[in-house]
Amino acid sequence: xxxxxxxxxxxxxxxxxxxxxxxxxxxxxxxxxxxxxxxxxxxxxxxxxxxxxxxxxxxxxxxxxxxxxxxxxxxxxxxxxxxxxxxxxxxxxxxxxxxxxxxxxxxxxxxxxxxxxxxxxxxxxxxxxxxxxxxxxxxxxxxxxxxxxxxxxxxxxxxxxxxxxxxxxxxxxxxxxxxxxxxxxxxxxxxxxxxxxxxxxxxxxxxxxxxxxxxxxxxxxxxxxxxxxxxxxxxxxxxxxxxxxxxxxxxxxxxxxxxxxxxxxxxxxxxxxxxxxxxxxxxxxxxxxxxxxxxxxxxxxxxxxxxxxxxxxxxxxxxxxxxxxxxxxxxxxxxxxxxxxxxxxxxxxxxxxxxxxxxxxxxxxxxxxxxxxxxxxxxxxxxxxxxxxxxxxxxxxxxxxxxxxxxxxxxxxxxxxxxxxxxxxxxxxxxxxxxxxxxxxxxxxxxxxxxxxxxxxxxxxxxxxxxxxxxxxxxxxxxxxxxxxxxxxxxxxxxxxxxxxxxxxxxxxxxxxxxxxxxxxxxxxxxxxxxxxxxxxxxxxxxxxxxxxxxxxxxxxxxxxxxxxxxxxxxxxxxxxxxxxxxxxxxxxxxxxxxxxxxxxxxxxxxxxxxxxxxxxxxxxxxxxxxxxxxxxxxxxxxxxxxxxxxxxxxxxxxxxxxxxxxxxxxxxxxxxxxxxxxxxxxxx
Numbered sequence: 290x291x292x293x294x295x296x297x298x299x300x301x302x303x304x305x306x307x308x309x310x311x312x313x314x315x316x317x318x319x320x321x322x323x324x325x326x327x328x329x330x331x332x333x334x335x336x337x338x339x340x341x342x343x344x345x346x347x348x349x350x351x352x353x354x355x356x357x358x359x360x361x362x363x364x365x366x367x368x369x370x371x372x373x374x375x376x377x378x379x380x381x382x383x384x385x386x387x388x389x390x391x392x393x394x395x396x397x398x399x400x401x402x403x404x405x406x407x408x409x410x411x412x413x414x415x416x417x418x419x420x421x422x423x424x425x426x427x428x429x430x431x432x433x434x435x436x437x438x439x440x441x442x443x444x445x446x447x448x449x450x451x452x453x454x455x456x457x458x459x460x461x462x463x464x465x466x467x468x469x470x471x472x473x474x475x476x477x478x479x480x481x482x483x484x485x486x487x488x489x490x491x492x493x494x495x496x497x498x499x500x501x502x503x504x505x506x507x508x509x510x511x512x513x514x515x516x517x518x519x520x521x522x523x524x525x526x527x528x529x530x531x532x533x534x535x536x537x538x539x540x541x542x543x544x545x546x547x548x549x550x551x552x553x554x555x556x557x558x559x560x561x562x563x564x565x566x567x568x569x570x571x572x573x574x575x576x577x578x579x580x581x582x583x584x585x586x587x588x589x590x591x592x593x594x595x596x597x598x599x600x601x602x603x604x605x606x607x608x609x610x611x612x613x614x615x616x617x618x619x620x621x622x623x624x625x626x627x628x629x630x631x632x633x634x635x636x637x638x639x640x641x642x643x644x645x646x647x648x649x650x651x652x653x654x655x656x657x658x659x660x661x662x663x664x665x666x667x668x669x670x671x672x673x674x675x676x677x678x679x680x681x682x683x684x685x686x687x688x689x690x691x692x693x694x695x696x697x698x699x700x701x702x703x704x705x706x707x708x709x710x711x712x713x714x715x716x717x718x719x720x721x722x723x724x725x726x727x728x729x730x731x732x733x734x735x736x737x738x739x740x741x742x743x744x745x746x747x748x749x750x751x752x753x754x755x756x757x758x759x760x761x762x763x764x765x766x767x768x769x770x771x772x773x774x775x776x777x778x779x780x781x782x783x784x785x786x787x788x789x790x791x792x793x794x795x796x797x798x799x800x801x802x803x804x805x806x807x808x809x810x811x812x813x814x815x816x817x818x819x820x821x822x823x824x825x826x827x828x829x830x831x832x833x834x835x836x837x838x839x840x841x842x843x844x845x846x847x848x849x850x851x852x853x854x855x856x857x858x859x860x861x862x863x864x865x866x867x868x869x870x871x872x873x874x875x876x877x878x879x880x881x882x883x884x885x886x887x888x889x890x891x892x893x894x895x896x897x898x899x900x901x902x903x904x905x906x907x908x909x910x911x912x913x914x915x916x917x918x919x920x921x922x923x924x925x926x927x928x929x930x931x932x933x934x935x936x937x938x939x940x941x942x943x944x945x946x947x948x949x950x951x952x953x954x955x956x957x958x959x960x961x962x963x964x965x966x967x968x969x970x971x972x973x974x
Contacts, residue, residue, distance in 0.1 A: 298358035298383045298419065299397050300338070300350045301405035302329065302365065305376045307346035308638050312731075319756050321375045322346055328368045336361035342794070344544045345638065345763030349398070355383050355422035359429055362413045363454050370411065370455065380405025383418035394509045396442075398545070399634050403439035404448060406637075407467060409457040417447035434459055437467045441634045509633065510547035511575035512567065513537050515558040520584040529581065530665075531658030532590075532616075536579060538734075539620035541767030542642055545633055548767040549573070550799035568597040575631060586651075587612050592623055594630055605630045613651035621645065642732060642764065653686035660695050667702075669709060675699050690730035697722035698739050712747070712939070719743060734764035738771045745778050746941045749969055754778050769799035773808045780815050781944050783972040788812055803829040807839040815948055819846055841867075852921075857889040864896075875899070893918050911935075913942045913949070920955050929961045936965060947971040 304325055310318040329348055333340050336357045341349045352358040362379045369377045382404055384397030400416060408414040415423075415431065423429050430452040436445035448467075450459050513536050516529040534551050541548045549571055557567050564576055576595045583589035592607035607626055611619045621643040628635055635643070660678035663671040676699050682692035697719045704715030723743070726736035741757035744750045758775040761768065772795035779788035792812040799805045806829035814822035823846060829839035844867045851860035861884050865877055876899040884892035897918055900910045910918070912931040919928035935943035947966055956962040957974040966973055 294385055294387045294395075296383065297386055297397070298352040298355045298381060298422075299386060299401040300348075300352065300358050300362060301380045301401045302348045302350070302362075303378050303405055304346040305378055305410040307375070308641070310375070317374070321373060322759070324373055325369070325375075325377065328365060328372060332361050332364050332368070336364070340790075342790070343759070344636070344766065345759070347636070349401075351386070355381075355419045356426055356429070359413070359415065359419065359423055359426075359451060363429075363451065363456075366411060366413060366456060367454060376410035378405050378408040378410060379413045380408055380415070381413070381419050382416040383422055384416075400439070400442060400446065402545075402634055402636075403442055404446070407437065407439070407448075409450070409459055409463070412457045412459070413451040415449050415451060417449070420447075420449045432459070434464050435468050441632050509545060509631070510549075510571075510573040511540070511577055511627070511631075512549050512554050512557075512571050512573045513540065513577045513579065514567075515555055517578065517580035519580055519582045522584065525581075525584060527659050527662035528584075528655070530662055532579065532581065534661065535617075535620045536577075536623060537767075538765060539624040539643075540577075540627055541765050542624060542734075543628055543633060543635060543639055544766040546628075546767070547573070547797065549797075550767070550769045550802065550805075552802035552805075553799050556801045564595060564601050565597055574598060577627070588616070590619070592626075594627065613654065614648045616654060617649050618646045638763070645732070647689075649689060650686040653682045653689060653692070656682040656685065657689075657692050657695065660692065660699075664695065664699055669703075672699050672703055688729060690726045690733050690736065693722045693726035693729065694733055694736040694739060697726065697736070701739065701743060716743075716747065732764055734761045734768065734771075737761035737764065738768065741771070741778075742774060745774075745781070746944055747939065749939070749944065751778065751782060751970065767798055769795045769802065769805055771795075772798065773805055776812055777808065780812055780948055781971070783948060785816060789816065801832060803833045803836045803839060806832075807836065807842065810839065810842060814842070814846060819850070822846060852889075857884075860889065861892055876903075890922065893921050911942055912938075912940065913946070923955070925955050925959055926961075928956070929959060929965070932962070932965060936969065943969075947974075 304321060307318060307321070310321070325346070326343070326348075329350075330340065332338075333350055336352065337354075338350045338352045338357065338361055341351055343349075350358075350361075352361070358381050362381060365379065366377060369375075380401050380403070382397055382401040384395070384400065386395040386397040404414045404416055414434070420431060423431075431449040432452050434448045434450055436447050438445050450456070452458065513533065516533045516536075518525055518529050533554070537548055537551055537554065540546065553571065562570075567576060568574065574597060576597065578593040578595065580591045580593070581588060582591065588611050590609045590611060592605075592609075593603060594605040594607075596602060596604050607623065609619060609623075625635075625643050627633075656678045660675045660682060663678065664675040666672075676696065679692045679695040679699065682689070683696070686692075700715045700718040700722065703710050704712045704719070719739075720743075723736055723740050726733055727740070730736070737757045738761040741754050741761060744757055745754035748754075755775075755778060758771060758778065761771050762775065765771070772791045776788045776791035776795060779785070779791060789812065792809050795805060796809045806825045810822040810825035810829070813819075813825065823843060826839040826843040826846075829836050830843070833839075844863060848860055848863045848867075851857070851863060861881070865881065876896070879899055880892050880895045883895040896910070897915065900915065912935040916928040916931040919925070919931065932943065932946055935946075946969070963973060
């Protein structure tokens with residue numbers, strides 16, 4: 290993964306009034322979002338830019354050349370006026386930034402963001418550094434607006450508006466309003482006193498920055514360590530785990546911060562590692578140590594904020610005494626407090642999200658945390674207990690959205706992941722609870738995430754799935770699983786470059802969660818990078834040796850490799866090692882006998898015979914695997930029979946039918962296969 294610092298032109302774009310539109314006309318809002326996205330992607334490619342990330346309705350883009358950034362911005366505005374039923378603001382700045390893990394960080398990013406925030410709707414504002422780079426370009430006209438003090442920027446920024454091409458002309462009233470924000474007009478009466486102040490300020494700021502931030506190669510990121518329990522009670526593990534999750538989710542709403550997920554943070558509990566070791570391994574420049582010191586009707590909570598570079602030191606300590614009914618509001622307050630302490634810019638949407646308040650019944654919250662605690666164990670027995678506690682939370686506080694989202698998630702897992710109940714039983718419950726969660730809280734990132742999973746792997750509704758993933762990520766951009774499953778949707782739709790970006794972001798947020806590693810390995814395998822795929826499957830198994838998803842994929846790659854290289858002996862040995870179930874002994878004997886007497890084709894035929902004989906008993910082949918076996922026999926019609934059967938059954942595996950099959954060339958022109966892709970609205974070969 291790339292990492293480094295260089296000079297680049299950074300462009301921020303944003304749809305004006307998008308949040309309000311989402312509240313009043315969601316369908317129109319998403320239509321605008323997709324058109325805007327299409328405009329951007331085509332033009333970014335044309336002008337040699339690089340899309341770093343999407344932040345809801347905003348985009349962050351880098352360019353090697355300042356002129357390319359400005360020309361791209363002009364064309365974006367031209368096409369937006371023609372195609373988009375909304376206006377776009379654009380801000381551009383040239384400066385040193387840190388590139389890391391398909392993302393960028395640094396003051397250059399913040400400056401571009403702030404310049405965009407003051408731009409006219411439909412306009413393009415640029416910094417002085419961009420102006421100096423393009424001043425020889427006679428076909429770009431600009432107007433000096435003045436020097437403005439922007440939010441969370443230490444010095445006045447000389448700002449220009451790009452002119453011509455039907456771009457808006459800033460009014461004098463707006464310019465005077467922006468100038469009125471400056472320290473010069475509000476504080477200083479003379480140019481001399483102002484100049485002296487600015488010189489002192491710049492000197493102090495640069496000295497302070499070098500002392501405070503030190504190594505700027507680190508990204509703007511932090512890890513929230515597990516909560517220390519100093520209450521003297523050993524029965525509060527579920528509560529401390531819940532506080533830890535909620536703190537991460539609260540701070541994770543801030544899009545300009547990278548916040549590693551809970552599983553990765555938990556790996557450092559009692560690990561005996563120093564702060565510098567944790568910082569280095571997770572590539573974070575801040576560490577939060579939360580603790581609870583008293584627990585009753587109110588809770589005593591402490592937040593210790595530590596920076597590592599150039600030296601390890603505490604830079605802030607928050608001490609809170611919180612009524613249990615106000616705990617949800619406390620998470621938002623901590624997120625805002627942290628953002629202020631480390632000078633992170635909140636978007637208007639983030640400020641709105643973190644300003645939301647809700648009182649919760651303490652007993653309902655306690656039941657909800659117990660439900661979460663059992664849900665995270667991800668076994669069938671614990672999932673049943675999770676259902677009980679989520680329902681108890683609803684009985685106590687029926688107007689709170691989170692337990693409904695928890696129920697929807699748990700019922701969904703029982704019907705799909707565990708398969709202990711038919712979907713005809715679980716799906717109505719999932720829909721009911723999701724609908725209630727979103728009715729009570731349209732800004733529930735978890736509810737939108739579960740809705741996305743259901744849309745993709747149950748309904749096969751790719752557009753709805755993408756819409757829900759993007760909404761969830763706008764509300765919580767640091768959700769690793771949401772990013773990884775969104776990467777899988779993009780992979781299903783053959784948008785492999787975008788899938789890789791989302792997968793890398795997801796991996797960066799939770800590099801120690803076996804499921805994240807396994808899902809990432811699938812993306813690498815789909816890209817043909819089998820070496821990387823094997824590495825991540827093996828890493829997942831090193832953390833959890835019983836993780837069947839990684840083990841199954843690892844065996845599949847090894848068997849594919851052996852078969853492709855015509856090492857049929859190794860291929861059959863791997864099959865013998867993998868196959869299990871009630872019919873194992875008979876199947877192994879029959880397949881091995883066929884292989885030894887007649888070769889690998891006879892062995893494949895025997896595998897299929899044994900599968901048909903035993904049906905659902907023991908470990909039966911899934912239909913997509915049967916399809917691959919039939920393709921090995923050049924029986925394409927039987928292979929498509931299996932795929933069509935999966936489609937009729939709405940099996941999750943069929944969603945990957947356009948990307949995940951080996952021996953794919955045999956299917957490319959088969960009319961029934963093409964028909965299946967069209968029926969599923971999937972990309973054609």
